[in-house]
Amino acid sequence: MADVVVIGVGNRMMGDDAVGPIVIDRLAGRLPESVALVESVGDATHLLDTWRDARLTVVVDAVVSGGVPGSVHRVEGKMGLPSSWRSASTHLIGVVEAIELGGAVDMLPDELVVYGIEIGTVSPGVELAPDIAAAADEVVELVVAEMAESGRRYLVSGTR
């Protein structure tokens, strides 16, 4: 797996929960080719395998923590995620658990950044609500900017 990975977590058939994968779609062509773009349903072991050997991993996921839908949170993942994020989206054995488990068995990347996009309720569907679609665009720009800064560190010196 690449030194730098961006993972979009979610289910494309579950309405606003698709926001993670859609951010990945919109990042295509916006980042250096050496950055891996990965879609995930949030399966913890898939996440661990995807990021365990990476230097920098950025995860984009829908969260339900009672905030305003469309608001964007950025968290340094290795510090642990807010407990209010637990049980967000349709994949319960998900990002929160993967980070805790990765910490317990030494399977975390060197640096882990999580963007949480606040969504309302999750119900089946194939369209993002307008406020969530706008938040997806916002996160795309934030990730691009993030890569221009911290990503450069890993990508330029990235020989191992």
Next chain:
Amino acid sequence: MTNAREISVEYLARVEGEGSMRVKVVDDKIEDVEFSIFEPPRFFEAFMRGRPHTEAPDITARICGICPVAYQMSAVHAMEDAFGATVGGSLRELRRLLYCGEWIESHALHIYLLHAPDFLGYESGIHMAADHREVVEQGLRLKKAGNAIVGLVGGREIHPINVRVGGFYRVPTKRELEAMVPELEWARDAAAATIRFVGGFTFPDADMDFEFVSLSHPDEYPFNEGRIVSNKGLDLAISEYNDYFVEQHVERSNALHSQIRERGAYHVGPLARYANNFEKLTPFAQELALEAGLGTKVANPFKSIVVRAVEVLYAVEESLRIIDSYMQPTEPYVSYTAAEGEGHGATEAPRGLLYHRYRIHDDGRIADAQIVPPTAQNQLTIESDLRFVLEGHLHLPDDELSWVLEQSIRNYDPCISCATHFLDLTVERG
């Protein structure tokens, strides 16, 4: 004079997806037990209407992140049934191999990260990892062996994209499959160790009089094909599913519950497959099952963790057999002609029987679809287990009672992500 107490648990830990449970107890008598799942398959059924039949495998695979292969398999078999296509030989074997991969990964996740913590007294797999790191690592590695099969045969590990009506888009080479053998040989030992490990847990007494419903095939432990049978005399073709099973309202509940017509609740999943097909397991899997103290039937749902472990061993051995005898087919799929018709497919998802029915227009578009996931079929049985467990544990304080009830739901590895968002567990006592 009543003292009302209420417990509310925000979500049900370690159940894949979410659901809700409500329990009402008045004067130490159980008034009501309701385990509800919301059913997105209804959305998917509607979404598929009018779309090309070729899209059904990929659309339905999105219903569940943990068992996409099961949805794909039930969908392609239903389509092939509608068009009179038969997939045999190496392509059929590859489908079994793909299914083995899904069973290994799904069961390993449930055994090690979700279910074992109940028996070892941990709040979660993460808490367990602090004290039993090597156990959790073994579980993760075993799951990864399953993921690798799904990745290779299915095209990618998550939402496999290589399955199509008639077969696959691309078939693996013998060499590609053989590259997995060393890890699968490790997995065989790990699976055997898993049976011994979980077989040593302490189980509550909870033998139930289940009607076990599963596929049964004359030559093999069932994945994709066979007749639908039960230990109480059912024996029907997959196409007769709707003649024998019905989703109907039960008293005091808004949700539809799957039932055997005029008979009631039934049980699908590992315990049912095992009870109906024990003699089709490999000799080694049979031997270790008996050594772990299981009979040829297991009626205690808490022991489902051991049966899952036996099925992991079977799936690993079956994978090795298929790879060993594999001859790469010349074509990755069999040709067929789409035509107006109706088709039925039922396959054994990790959690149990998954039934699909489609009616197809003459131009190959889907006229209508019906999907009955295993957890919906187990709903009534789960409620009945909850009643049983409640009766024996009413003396417990609410938090401990909740914990026991959650455990009895986890026995079913319910995939409620084919279901609702938050699980609210409410115990009312009057």
